[in-house]
Amino acid sequence: MKSFPSWFRISSQFACRTHGYSVRRLPYRFFSLKSDTEPQEDSALDTKPSELEKSQEEVIRPWYVEYAERTFPKRNVYTAEVPPLPEAAPQFLQDVLDTLSQRYLVSDLKFIRPNADQPWSTSDLMLLGTCNDDAHVISVTRGITHKLKDLRIGAVQVQGLPNLSRQRIMDRRALKRPESWHNKMSSQKTNWACIHPENYNVIIHLFTKEAREFYQLESIDQDLQQILSENRESEESSSASFRRPGSKKNFMSEHRITSRDKRQFHTSCIRNDSTGEKDASFTNSSDPFEEARRMYLTNDHSFSLESFSIHVKSLLDSSPSDISLQDVNTLLTAVAVSAPPSINSLKLSRKLVSHRIHHLTSFYTSIQKATPIDIIALRRILSKCLLCSCMVETNDFQYLDPRIYKTEQLMYRHGITMTVKSYMLILNIFAKYNRWKDVWLRWSKLTNIGILLDEDMYCHIFRLVAESKNERAAIYALSNVFEDMVFQSPELFASKNIAVYLSRCLDLISFQNDNSYPSVHKYIQVSKSRGN
Structure with missing residues (x-):
């Protein structure tokens, strides 16, 4: 009998004509891909019981089951990782963590404890969380605020939320402008919000993903080195670094992001007239540095920053109960505004600002350890003096150091609450040096946060x-x-x-x-x- 080649395959019609059988009676092995010369194998022996059950299930499985799985796929349930509570953390934070992760689906939760060696730090515990967008930041901030009020832990400060009355004013103003201005003026965005329970040293920060990557609050312990370093950048670039990014394009294209350049997020200013009147860091006179100049800077020709160490030592040698907040404010203010008449160049001005900041931080640390003065009042005095230390004024020379922007940013990042009078001082400094763009930026932020x-x-x-x-x-x-x-x-x-x-x-x-x-x-x- 003539054998067929291995590539030859018998069709069903040919088999029916040759053998006279119908296709139904022919076994499945008759139509296999193997040649007739190969020995026939028993299919029942090759198949395992598990494969038979599997094939039966596939045959019995209806067609609409697979269709339903394609049309309605199973959703992957998102579960945020909850970090463990740090040591000695308040217990209400556990409820806050559960609410953030389960109800509001806030991702990348992380605790940060700033370095206690920094002079302005009080070892505050910071909780960071990432939200999806600006609307998510607003909804989560309001929800957590209500949650903290339900827990009855005391007063809660919220910073960064848009002001509704301000929004109505902007909508009214947008009607008077062309349509190209509507996107710039008629909407307020919040990419960073801050929640601070007053009775606890805990601050909750909520960001968008882009804002968190841009501000890099995890590197908060490096702020002291940034301020003490002499910044050689131009004043214009430092002024531009204060601009708040409105979109992802502004994050990347307008200004190159480096580890030394982090923009401040929003104004944290408290309107409290009673507190402002008792605040010794700002006097009611037209010149807040008049008393400091009269007491410590009468002999400008014998000027020396090291001479202030003698005044600090004599102040600390006295009884702690005799040291008043006004005395500390006057001494640190004199350090901040002191300048020898020989300053007449940028190089000498930068070096003088570095010496001022170094002496202010060291004096502040010594006073904080030796006196029972309130830490919040001392931090306000230090922040005001750091801002004023960036100004260099002599008879023939005036200079504003770009580190004033980093100093102001440090106040926001470390939660140093600014009073209205301190905020007016910042406006006064920039207006004096004709920095009106910075003046209007801060004035608009002051109105946006709801200060009356x-x-x-x-x-x-x-x-x-x-x-x-x-x-x-x-x-x-x-x-x-x-x-x-x-x-x-x-x-x-x-x-x-x-x-x-x-x-x-x-x-x-x-x-x-x-x-x-x-x-x-x-x-x-x-x-x-x-x-x-």
């Missing part, structure tokens, strides 16, 4: 504009700041002091007619009539 601005604050900002004799600053103040003041709720009554500075701001504008700023002219007339 009063007559003194508006009078202060209009006075800075009038004394600067800057036309562009006057136009911005009359167009934006004045509009915020008029539409503020509760409404402010017409003030004669504000009207005086408004009229001086109008005099700075060169091109104007009778129809220019009608609401400003009306305000001035009403204030004059009320005064009469």
